[in-house]
Amino acid sequence: xxxxxxxxxxxxxxxxxxxxxxxxxxxxxxxxxxxxxxxxxxxxxxxxxxxxxxxxxxxxxxxxxxxxxxxxxxxxxxxxxxxxxxxxxxxxxxxxxxxxxxxxxxxxxxxxxxxxxxxxxxxxxxxxxxxxxxxxxxxxxxxxxxxxxxxxxxxxxxxxxxxxxxxxxxxxxxxxxxxxxxx
Amino acid sequence: xxxxxxxxxxxxxxxxxxxxxxxxxxxxxxxxxxxxxxxxxxxxxxxxxxxxxxxxxxxxxxxxxxxxxxxxxxxxxxxxxxxxxxxxxxxxxxxxxxxxxxxxxxxxxxxxxxxxxxxxxxxxxxxxx
Numbered sequence: 001x002x003x004x005x006x007x008x009x010x011x012x013x014x015x016x017x018x019x020x021x022x023x024x025x026x027x028x029x030x031x032x033x034x035x036x037x038x039x040x041x042x043x044x045x046x047x048x049x050x051x052x053x054x055x056x057x058x059x060x061x062x063x064x065x066x067x068x069x070x071x072x073x074x075x076x077x078x079x080x081x082x083x084x085x086x087x088x089x090x091x092x093x094x095x096x097x098x099x100x101x102x103x104x105x106x107x108x109x110x111x112x113x114x115x116x117x118x119x120x121x122x123x124x125x126x127x128x129x130x131x132x133x134x135x136x137x138x139x140x141x142x143x144x145x146x147x148x149x150x151x152x153x154x155x156x157x158x159x160x161x162x163x164x165x166x167x168x169x170x171x172x173x174x175x176x177x178x179x180x181x182x183x
Numbered sequence: 184x185x186x187x188x189x190x191x192x193x194x195x196x197x198x199x200x201x202x203x204x205x206x207x208x209x210x211x212x213x214x215x216x217x218x219x220x221x222x223x224x225x226x227x228x229x230x231x232x233x234x235x236x237x238x239x240x241x242x243x244x245x246x247x248x249x250x251x252x253x254x255x256x257x258x259x260x261x262x263x264x265x266x267x268x269x270x271x272x273x274x275x276x277x278x279x280x281x282x283x284x285x286x287x288x289x290x291x292x293x294x295x296x297x298x299x300x301x302x303x304x305x306x307x308x309x310x311x312x
Contacts (some may be wrong), residue, residue, distance in 0.1 A: 001308040009299070058194060111306035114248040136268060145302075148295035156225075157201050164221055 004110040008139060011101060012146035016154045019090060026086035028160060036079045037162075043072045043112075102128075105139035113137050185264065202229055214273050227264060228289035234260055235293035236300050243304025256297055261286055 027033050047068055106128050113135045117125045122134050125141040155161040202210070202225060209215040210226045217223040238259060242252050268274040268285055276282040 001310070002303070005303045005306065009303075025217065106283070110300050112310040113253060113302050114243070114246055114305040114309075115250065137306070143297045145295050149232075149235075149292055149299055152292045156228070159201070164224065 001111055004105070004108065004139075005142065007132050007151075008142050009101065009146050010112060012143055013154075015094065016147065016151045018179065019151070020154055020158060020160060022090050022093075023083075023086065024158075026089070026161065030082070032084070033079070033082050036082060040072065040075050040079055041162075043068065043075065047072060074081055087090050100142075101143070102140060108139065109136040109144055110139050111137040117141075202226065206221070213271050216305075217272075220279055223268075223272075224279070224285070224288050228292075231264065231289040231293040232269070232296055233298040234263060235295075239297040239300025240245065240304055242297075242301045243308065244254060246305050246309050252301070256294065258295065260293060260297075291307070 010075050030119050035161040047065070050065060050068075107130065109129055113125070116122075116134045121141075124144065125137055126134050129136050152161065206222055206226060209217070209222075210230075235256075238256055240258070247255060256270050264286060265282070268276070274285070276285055
């Protein structure tokens with residue numbers, strides 16, 4: 001079991017590095033992406049400073065803020081478009097890779113968990129495993145947990161994570177209405 | 184000229200990234216001044232990742248099990264971070280948008296790392312393969 005676990009951690013590290021490497025190759029190093037990202041960072045910080053400055057009752061100030069938010073929203077959307085095609089290709093490749101590993105570890109209990117996950121998660125944690133012992137851990141559950149912990153750390157270590165201001169302002173293709181409202 | 188140099192150095196510092204030596208020295212010194220909020224939040228983030236791993240290791244060795252183990256993770260993780268920023272660094276959390284902004288920084292990533300470590304240590308030490 002220990003060897004399976006360590007192998008899964010290793011696979012997760014490799015896929016995270018590979019994913020970021022491919023994304024850097026296809027997206028991050030392009031001039032268009034760099035320009036858009038710099039613009040989004042600049043505008044997000046400016047907007048955040050203005051909002052922290054407190055609500056202004058001045059109408060012209062509010063209109064200026066709305067125009068800036070609109071500009072930021074458009075830039076975020078453009079940024080999402082630049083990333084989209086490459087992300088689809090990378091996602092496709094990784095889905096294939098994951099299916100391969102899934103079939104290798106099919107039916108194999110890779111670890112015994114010290115807790116029983118809630119029923120919503122048992123579908124993943126006990127995936128393709130026999131028996132009724134829900135503390136048995138499947139490959140996919142451990143892999144997902146590893147990826148959740150490793151991927152963001154890899155992004156931060158490589159300096160590829162978006163700034164907090166940009167993440168907070170949100171926007172992009174999949175922005176929720178809440179993210180686009182003026183605070 | 185000096186202000187331009189300082190501005191350039193600030194701009195070169197990684198935003199939402201890893202920690203520099205000067206950041207680590209500020210982090211271990213009580214009551215440090217944090218001009219750059221992102222810098223302090225990076226410290227919180229990485230501290231949390233280390234705590235998550237250490238907690239997973241300890242919980243797996245003892246071992247702690249079940250919902251109690253999960254609950255204790257949050258209690259200790261949040262408690263230690265709160266004590267660190269409130270009592271040790273004496274940070275006014277209002278400057279960061281409230282206590283929740285600091286307390287949630289890197290929490291889910293840390294939780295995932297904790298679960299992985301806890302599962303692996305527990306599984307290898309306390310169960311038969």
